[in-house]
Amino acid sequence: MKHSYEFLSNELKKKNIRLSNRRAKVLEYLCRIPNHPTVDQIYGDLHQVIPTLSKTTIYNTLHILIQAGLVRVINVEDNETRYDIITAPHGHFKCVNCGTIFDFSIDLALLTAEELNGFKIIDRDMYFKGVCSKCLL
Amino acid sequence: MKHSYEFLSNELKKKNIRLSNRRAKVLEYLCRIPNHPTVDQIYGDLHQVIPTLSKTTIYNTLHILIQAGLVRVINVEDNETRYDIITAPHGHFKCVNCGTIFDFSIDLALLTAEELNGFKIIDRDMYFKGVCSKCLL
DNA sequence: CCGTAAAATTGTAATCATTACAATTTTATT
DNA sequence: AATAAAATTGTAATGATTACAATTTTACGG
Numbered sequence: 060m061k062h063s064y065e066f067l068s069n070e071l072k073k074k075n076i077r078l079s080n081r082r083a084k085v086l087e088y089l090c091r092i093p094n095h096p097t098v099d100q101i102y103g104d105l106h107q108v109i110p111t112l113s114k115t116t117i118y119n120t121l122h123i124l125i126q127a128g129l130v131r132v133i134n135v136e137d138n139e140t141r142y143d144i145i146t147a148p149h150g151h152f153k154c155v156n157c158g159t160i161f162d163f164s165i166d167l168a169l170l171t172a173e174e175l176n177g178f179k180i181i182d183r184d185m186y187f188k189g190v191c192s193k194c195l196l
Numbered sequence: 197m198k199h200s201y202e203f204l205s206n207e208l209k210k211k212n213i214r215l216s217n218r219r220a221k222v223l224e225y226l227c228r229i230p231n232h233p234t235v236d237q238i239y240g241d242l243h244q245v246i247p248t249l250s251k252t253t254i255y256n257t258l259h260i261l262i263q264a265g266l267v268r269v270i271n272v273e274d275n276e277t278r279y280d281i282i283t284a285p286h287g288h289f290k291c292v293n294c295g296t297i298f299d300f301s302i303d304l305a306l307l308t309a310e311e312l313n314g315f316k317i318i319d320r321d322m323y324f325k326g327v328c329s330k331c332l333l
Numbered sequence: 334c335c336g337t338a339a340a341a342t343t344g345t346a347a348t349c350a351t352t353a354c355a356a357t358t359t360t361a362t363t
Numbered sequence: 364a365a366t367a368a369a370a371t372t373g374t375a376a377t378g379a380t381t382a383c384a385a386t387t388t389t390a391c392g393g
Contacts, residue, residue, distance in 0.1 A: 075388075079341060098379080113343050134271035134323075136231070138351085140379085150377070152312060165311035170307075172300035175289060175330035184323040185243070186271075192314035216360075216370060235350080250372050255351070276379085277350085 061144055064090045064115040067129055069096035074127050081112060085120040085128075093150070095133055095141040135160060135186040156194035161186075199283055201227045204266055209266050218249060222257040223266075231276040232256060232270055232288070232297040272323040287322035293331035300324075 064087050066075075078086070078173040084087050088105055089096075096104075098121070102114050121142055124130035135153045141160065143151075148168065152161040167183040208223075209217050215223070226233075227240055233241075235258070240252050259278055261267035263268050269280040272290045278297065280288075285305065289298040304320040 074258075077340075077389080080343070087264070113381095115344075115381085116342055119342080132274050134274045135321075137269050137271045137277050138379095149307065152315065152317075154315075155318070161311065161341080163311040165307060165309050170302065172287065172302050174298065174300040175324070177332070178289065178298075178326055179287075179289075179332060180324050181292070182325040182327040184272075184315050184321075184325075186310070186321040187317050188319040188321075189315055189317040195314070196314060214369075218371070248372080251350095252352085252373075253371055256371080275350095329339080 062144060065103070067144070069129060070129060076127055077125060081109070081116050082120045084109060084112070084116060086124065087128065089124075089142065089144050093144060095143050096148050097141055099141055101142075133160065133186075134184070135188065146163070148183065150187060151189070152187040152189065154191035154194055155188055159191060161191065198330070199227070199281060204281070207266060208264060211307055213260060219257045219260070220248060220255050221249070221259065222254060226261075226267065226279065226281045234276055234278055234279050238279075255296055263304070270297065270323075271321070272325065284322070287324060289324040289326065290333055292326035293327050294327055296328060298328065 067086055067090065068078050068083070072147055085101065088101055092099075098114065099115055101117050102112070103110050105117070121130060125132065129145055131143045131145045133151055134144050135141070135151050140166070147164070148166070149162045150165045150167070152163055153159070154161070165185055167185060170183065173179070200276055204227065205215050205220070207314070221242055222238065225238060231237075235254055238254050239249070242249050242254070248303065258267060261270065266282055266284045268280045270280050270288055272288050273277070284301070285303070287302045287304070289300055290296070291298070292310045302322055304322055307320065308317070
């Protein structure tokens with residue numbers, strides 16, 4: 060379940076973050092195509108619609124959305140950075156064959172460990188790798 | 197609990213991977229300083245002892261050790277790649293204040309999710325971020 | 334509706350980690 | 364010691380991300 064564009068733009072208003080034309084396009088894209096895109100994918104797609112859109116603006120916007128807590132970085136693979144609209148906590152599974160990243164629900168908040176007693180946990184990420192059911196056929 | 201250098205060099209022999217002088221130094225370093233170092237840290241330290249050691253060799257060696265299943269990549273932060281000698285499965289906690297990466301024990305093998313039924317899970321990573329107990333004082 | 338200041342955006346150049354690759358050195362083996 | 368295979372080196376290339384100054388857009392008071 061992904062948040063709607065309306066919900067997200069409202070969140071930004073609450074935080075006094077201006078939703079300019081370009082930022083709106085990026086946000087709308089992330090809602091419409093929740094495939095954990097890279098910057099290149101976002102740029103490649105949006106550039107066709109808005110030829111004057113620059114990559115720098117995409118980076119800027121993503122950083123702003125991350126700081127606002129609406130977007131999360133996915134580092135499931137060390138040579139590619141991906142971005143995800145934040146919803147309920149969930150894990151990410153990357154298929155090493157087709158490259159697709161799947162969401163899976165897992166109650167990360169329940170997880171902890173003795174060694175972290177007295178630590179303040181702010182953020183939890185869970186990354187799995189393997190082969191998805193389609194690619195196993 | 198980290199594996200000993202002896203154990204690891206024996207693992208390599210089993211897999212028919214030659215343990216050259218340089219590779220031995222890198223492996224020995226990873227065992228001696230299990231602080232999840234970056235390539236720069238490894239290079240900075242080893243270069244003082246072996247002035248002719250090149251960064252490329254460190255990259256090469258790490259890739260070989262990763263393929264052999266002795267070293268694991270840590271992507272807890274998206275702008276730095278770190279390396280860890282593989283032992284029992286465990287999670288990684290990064291303190292956003294002091295930058296230290298702590299290991300914590302967690303039985304990752306137990307974790308799964310409905311959505312991954314029929315998927316083949318090869319690898320699991322668990323990354324936490326927050327503030328460690330020292331930095332909270 | 335217009336003018337103005339602040340914020341956003343752009344494009345180019347810089348940075349930094351990583352990789353490619355050809356030349357050289359080291360290693361194992363006979 | 365000779366040889367071939369493997370490892371290592373150093374330089375240059377790549378590719379993602381960032382810095383920054385110039386330009387454009389936006390919000391808003393008059």
